[in-house]
Amino acid sequence: MSTYFKNISRGIKTTLKGMSLTLKHFWNARRSRKPYAMQDSNYFDLKTGIVTLQYPHQLLPVPDNGRYQLDCEIDDCIVCDKCAKICPVDCIDIEPIKSSEVISYTSDGSPVRLYAAKFDIDMAKCCFCGLCTTVCPTECLTMTTEYDFSVVDITQMNFEFSNLSADQADKKRKLYEQFVAEKEALKKSSQPSANNQEPVVELSNKPKPAFKPSFKPAVKPAETIISQDVKDEKTETATPKPAFKPSFKPVVKPAETTISQEVKEEKTETATPKPVFKPTIKITPKDQ
Template structure:
């Protein structure tokens, strides 16, 4: 009994010493900090010693340039074609276009711009990061950036607006378009009034003719012959 008692004490001491040796080794190696390098760096697997914890947000791991996170729209290159909003599976892109009466400029790749962007909002709280909107963009103005940390206290703050038009500019452009369309319509009527009248005459009438009521006539009564009748 006494021998087993001292053997247990010896075993506990040796096992504790072995564990403390490993702890002390890591304590000595923790005098330097592990550098935050990306997985593509050749030194990524060579740094197996040191403090691994990062002081976020003061420190962070490098993000690849082709990271697909926050959406960004270069509004100067946008032709407001509405393809991104149509292809979005979660409807996180909201666009309000205003057609211009003439060409308003060109994008960086030479595409003509003929539509004003009164509103171009992207709700990143709904975005599923599929990248379909960037694929269909004809001028490649809509891209996914490597900015991954855009947390907010209010979910409404996740809606980012990229349109640069002021409310006064929006009203002015809408009024110009209305006046242009009214002038165009008057010009068409003045140049060819006969065509306008014939078009009005050829339009089908909205009044539907009532169907004629069927006339019911009683059948003539036929007398049955009795057995005694000739």
């Protein structure tokens, strides 16, 4: 009998305990928890309130240094094509059009010389590596905090940033082709006129100045400059040099060798000629 009443009392206590917890949660549900991110120091201090967020009306804060949707400020783009070349998945497609002059200037002062007829980024291919944002010289390509860009049709993931329509791009392309054609025609027309040009006759008899290099010579003292001016005046007033004629210098011999040579020559002049050799035959007594 005692055990029967003990079980009844235990059931009433547990029921009251459970209902107290339920009523407590209902009372705390009057307000919601603040949308703190997990990296926030106050995240684990939020012990009461509604946990579920009413998305998309309520959003969690997104870190600024995350990798999310790409965005391009086309007015600051110089169409250098570096982002398209470094992209590992080829999600950036750029079509440049040349211009004959500077189009505009970016916010950092860089000149823009190319039109962007096409600047498309396919976010369905993007791997969110961030390489395109690091190589951009004008920092016109950045990643925004927009991370929810899911669509039903995958073609809607292709974002177009070009500020030229198809007709405007065709006009710019034709203008540059016309500029190139006129430039080539001007080159061809200037070539025959240069060949048929009559030679200019110089009326003055002054000699042409000598060739002088364009580099800056070293500074010399005043004495050397004056001596150089004197030399230049002498060379201007000097008569033309005669033609070069080689002259052979005789070899100078010592005095003793020259005297002995003269003595030898005198001896050869005064010496009598030698008699002609005539053989003599001796007669023996037997022959007589």
